[in-house]
Amino acid sequence: MGATENGTGTPELKGKRALVTGGTRGIGAGIVRRLLEAGAEVLTTARSSSGTVPEGARFVAADVRSREGAAELAAAAVDVLGGVDILVHNAGGAQPHASALGIPDEEWLDVLDLNLLASVRLDALLAPGMRERGSGAIVHISSAAVPVAFPPFLHYTVAKAGLENYSRGLAAELAPAGVRVNTVTPGRVATPGGEKVREEWARLDPTQAGSESLVPLGRDGLPDDIARAVLFLVSDQASWVTGSNFVIDGGEFPRG
Template identity: 60%
Template sequence: MVKNSVLDTTPDADLRGKRVLITGGSRGIGLGIARRLVAGGAAVVTAARAPGEPLPGTTFVKADVRTAEGARALAEAAAAELGGIDILVNNAGAARPYPGGALSIDDAEWRDALDINYLAAVRLDAAVAPIMAEAGSGVIVHVSSIVALAPLPAVLHYAAAKAALIAYSKGLAAELAPKGVRVITVSPGQVASPGADELRRELTRGTDIDPSALQAGIPLGRIGDPVDIAELVAFLVSGRASWITGTNIVIDGGEHPAL
């Protein structure tokens, strides 16, 4: 197996003083991103339906972004806490697998998947982007998923929502670019996190497949770590990436081309 060779987090001058809101920031990828941006000197508000591991340098706001009211309330709370918002990371997401396949997913589950994995970002962007546009700068990062490009029947509702997020991000980037706001999508592959670990267990339950064997299809030989995603996001939201917008960046250890 190839060893994890990610760099240690180090402060970045172009993140110091940046005001950041991260949804789904209490664990997994969201927590990893929060930890990395705090290390770079940013002031961070994390949001989720329930608090997770306390992280020094951040403020936690309990929020449910599955509704328009919840998204607006979160945007207002974060802007009040930070004095504005320079960076928004829409990371909130969830997937409940249906072993019976796409046709066994009921209507309520489709609506819930769209609300949390797609519309939550749309609603929060609508509340936050005007703040950035007025300031003449800002970065919005949408965390999608590799399954948007290689959908699995058991999580087709999740994959479809994340695919919609990629298309929406592209269009929003073109709209906001003249206002100085960049919009980027990141699509992780298999990452070690509480939610993803449980999803892998669910997908392999009732089979002879060990969840850890799923990494066999990853050319770099390992499941990703939240640090991998966090390092990419730290670059994308910094001034070093000032000419990057409207794109979807896949980070999956090379798995997608091998599918």
Template identity: 65%
Template sequence: MTTPRNDSRVREFTGKRVLVTGGSRGIGAAIVRQFLGSGAEVLTAARSRTSTVPEGAAFVEADVRTRVGVKAVAEAAQEALGGVDVLVNNAGGARPFKNAWAIPDEEWQDQLDLNYLASVRLDALLTPGMRERRSGAVVHVSTAAVPTSAPAFLHYTAAKAALQNYSRGLALELAPFGVRVNAVSPGRTATPGGEATRKQQTSLDEGTGQDDTAPPLGRDGRPDDIADAVLFLASDRASWLTGRNLTVDGGEFPVG
């Protein structure tokens, strides 16, 4: 089981109620494990329960691409936790296409629902409680690939670009109430979902605009690399940070 790497921070989330979407595997599961190891009470949500859901976390089966699924998650958070102090909108994903014109309309809508509107809808249900308590943290998990807008993933990066813009705006809206909103943008990370996407990509013709070489730091990211960034932004150590987008990509993508 993963534990925070600095012993002085082992219990820094004691008493905090945390909701993580997409927490059944990969980056999401690493985030859940680290919050649990830091003393938090954690609820996670995914479309189905798997054997990789971290032990000790409460779980709700729901599809956050839908309004019904988002409402189910919010209701489960109230029932299981009695409220939410930290919300991590991590659910997301995409599959590549040969080029931008090959992306069908329903895929555009699916990407908006999963990678953008799911966060908007869940925030709308859960941040009012934070605002009333004048305390809370929201972390949106985006992608470091937004600046490149590669044609094969244009539907995905466009949705995540919207998420980043929305995240900055929501941060300004909630800052007077003591609620912080930030984003984490991972680069290529070694996860089952990421590996499946890369296999799909290599089966396409050339011209996807993707580079399969390792990031400048010489390796793919690990789920805990991303989880470390999420927990930092959610913690009191980042109490003077809001409206930020923290890129964690081993130098893979240009910044700006």
């Protein structure tokens, strides 16, 4: 049994300080709940607290899409928590378009900011503290749509593909310092953001409606399906896991 497991083999995060972006609903809220249950002190962020901040979590409003937003959030995390041992980049998403060629330039930049550069900027601000302390765990949330040709979401899949590549490279850089970096890649998960996007996609392309029947395990994912994988990866149970990409999609998009 590892030092951070309890008698039942559940990961324990007592004494760990975690920052989770986008924790007011959906997958992020599920991750916050799991980390709290495991004993971590958790700070989460969203543009507003109009969603539900899970009980027991601290909250600071921030927009992670800008350099200023990332800097303010990193400063608030150090202020509130005293430092960050666990960093989960969950805030993300994009709206579909009828044509990939019709995605406006500003929207490309916005989607790249939210789904790729927010992680790059926050890591640059918070990973050095982990490196100095000789430990830490970072998780980037990608999308199972990355290897698939989905023109309506091309801005999104390009940003998430970049995130996966970035995550592997950062893992290699930080491994010698004892800091682990992994990616978790969800398929279709029932969340407010996911449902909204799928409704809009079905409106643009009615053949997409009801495609949950394509999930080999027969149902959409739940936020907790993703949160349990994140909990494992940030705990000492995954102490020999870095640079990995944990695809959790009910078997919909097998990767070689």
